[in-house]
Amino acid sequence: MAENVKKKVNKTKKSSSPKNNNSKSPKKKSSSSKKVTSKGTTKTKKKTGTNKNVSSKNKGKTTQTKTSSKTVKKKNTAKKSVPKKENINIETTIEEIKKEKNPLRMIIIILSALGIISTSSLAYFNQSKVEVNLKKENVLEINEKYALSSFVESVVNCEQINKNKKVSFDSLGENKITLSFKDKNKNNITKEAKVKVVDTNPPEIKFKDKITVTEGDKVDLLKGVIVTDNSKEKIEAKIDGKYNIKKAGTYKLKYVAKDSSGNSKEVDFTLVVEPKKVEIKPPKNEDKSWTTSKGYSAVTKNGITYINGVLVVNKTYSLPDSYNPGLNSTVKNKVDELFAAAKEAGFDSMSIGSGFRSYKTQKSLYNSYVKRDGQTKADTYSARPGHSEHQTGLAVDICHKGYSCITSAFDGTPPAIWLNDNAYKYGFIIRYPQGKSNETGYKYESWHLRYVGEDLATKLYNDGNWITLESYFGITSQYK
Numbered sequence: 001m002a003e004n005v006k007k008k009v010n011k012t013k014k015s016s017s018p019k020n021n022n023s024k025s026p027k028k029k030s031s032s033s034k035k036v037t038s039k040g041t042t043k044t045k046k047k048t049g050t051n052k053n054v055s056s057k058n059k060g061k062t063t064q065t066k067t068s069s070k071t072v073k074k075k076n077t078a079k080k081s082v083p084k085k086e087n088i089n090i091e092t093t094i095e096e097i098k099k100e101k102n103p104l105r106m107i108i109i110i111l112s113a114l115g116i117i118s119t120s121s122l123a124y125f126n127q128s129k130v131e132v133n134l135k136k137e138n139v140l141e142i143n144e145k146y147a148l149s150s151f152v153e154s155v156v157n158c159e160q161i162n163k164n165k166k167v168s169f170d171s172l173g174e175n176k177i178t179l180s181f182k183d184k185n186k187n188n189i190t191k192e193a194k195v196k197v198v199d200t201n202p203p204e205i206k207f208k209d210k211i212t213v214t215e216g217d218k219v220d221l222l223k224g225v226i227v228t229d230n231s232k233e234k235i236e237a238k239i240d241g242k243y244n245i246k247k248a249g250t251y252k253l254k255y256v257a258k259d260s261s262g263n264s265k266e267v268d269f270t271l272v273v274e275p276k277k278v279e280i281k282p283p284k285n286e287d288k289s290w291t292t293s294k295g296y297s298a299v300t301k302n303g304i305t306y307i308n309g310v311l312v313v314n315k316t317y318s319l320p321d322s323y324n325p326g327l328n329s330t331v332k333n334k335v336d337e338l339f340a341a342a343k344e345a346g347f348d349s350m351s352i353g354s355g356f357r358s359y360k361t362q363k364s365l366y367n368s369y370v371k372r373d374g375q376t377k378a379d380t381y382s383a384r385p386g387h388s389e390h391q392t393g394l395a396v397d398i399c400h401k402g403y404s405c406i407t408s409a410f411d412g413t414p415p416a417i418w419l420n421d422n423a424y425k426y427g428f429i430i431r432y433p434q435g436k437s438n439e440t441g442y443k444y445e446s447w448h449l450r451y452v453g454e455d456l457a458t459k460l461y462n463d464g465n466w467i468t469l470e471s472y473f474g475i476t477s478q479y480k
């Protein structure tokens with residue numbers, strides 16, 4: 001259809017050659033001009049021969065083209081009555097009017113001329129029809145740059161001004177943008193496009209993937225974390241995961257940042273809580289003598305404490321770093337007796353897992369536990385140097401082949417049960433009985449035996465309901 005119209009238009013143009021046009025309302029004109037053009041052209045063809053001179057005479061001349069549909073209608077009426085006068089141009093017409101004596105004919109001539117003018121000019125409008133088609137939907141990302149051309153679907157007979165210029169939107173929701181165009185005559189045309197601005201990008205998180213702190217430190221894990229987003233929305237940042245700053249360990253955590261559009265970003269990081277560096281000084285116990293809360297006489301001499309004649313080492317009472325007796329010979333013999341009895345009972349593979357330990361050995365052992373688990377935890381199962389019963393030379397850890405050695409897995413096993421019920425007969429006590437850690441300061445150790453002599457061991461065995469040394473003597477076991 002459009003092609004047909006164009007062809008016809010070109011033909012008409014040949015005969016009238018207009019150079020200017022105005023396109024104030026192209027749509028209206030195109031609909032009315034189609035009708036007019038087809039009629040006009042057909043008739044023009046017929047008439048070409050007759051009006052040869054007239055046409056050539058007017059070649060290159062500018063004709064006035066400003067018309068309206070009203071004029072067109074008028075012209076149509078005129079054409080009907082004087083069909084043979086259509087191809088007349090203004091100058092010709094003026095000449096004819098001058099010559100013409102008949103006023104009626106003169107009017108007819110004038111009207112015919114106007115009809116021709118409008119026909120040709122409308123045809124020209126059609127050719128220069130200006131169209132701007134904007135994109136129907138514009139969903140844009142906040143603060144991203146978009147070329148002005150990206151809002152336009154197509155243009156006809158005009159050009160977008162600054163089409164490569166880039167714009168961005170910094171507020172979410174409905175926004176508007178005004179687009180400018182110019183037609184061939186440099187007339188400005190403006191159009192407004194609606195845009196919907198959204199935020200689909202999650203915030204960015206700049207962070208340290210590993211944070212190292214010391215046990216018990218105060219730390220703000222979000223400090224130093226930089227969260228950025230493409231919008232000015234409020235961003236919520238938090239730490240996801242469980243950790244305990246008071247407990248040494250390695251914690252796998254996440255930073256989570258969320259913007260108010262619901263976009264969220266998660267990144268992993270590691271929190272390393274290092275154990276507090278423990279400065280270990282050899283304990284010093286002032287020499288003194290006193291009576292315990294249970295009425296036992298107590299004495300500390302050269303840093304070694306005896307209560308009712310029994311050497312006591314726990315979290316309250318320590319040994320000097322110089323105390324280095326090795327495994328007590330009586331203890332050695334008693335362990336042999338114990339093992340012999342065990343063998344008779346069917347436990348033929350008992351051995352000493354750990355006997356005497358020097359201050360120095362205990363120091364490195366304790367430090368390795370602190371490094372692994374932190375001091376708080378280490379203190380529940382390992383003695384600080386100078387506070388280990390193994391340094392007395394009177395304590396042994398018993399193992400049995402085929403069973404876990406010096407671990408809680410030994411608790412409740414047949415050899416552990418046998419030791420619990422028979423060790424006292426050889427002067428040994430279960431030094432850290434089950435359920436008495438608040439007295440001893442240590443968790444249950446089914447394998448740790450302390451030699452105290454048969455009399456006291458029997459009393460403490462208490463028919464299987466072990467009494468602790470602390471409870472028996474009326475003393476504490478707490479680090480100062």
Ligand SMILES: [Zn+2]
Binds near residue numbers: 354390
């Ligand atoms: Zn032990």
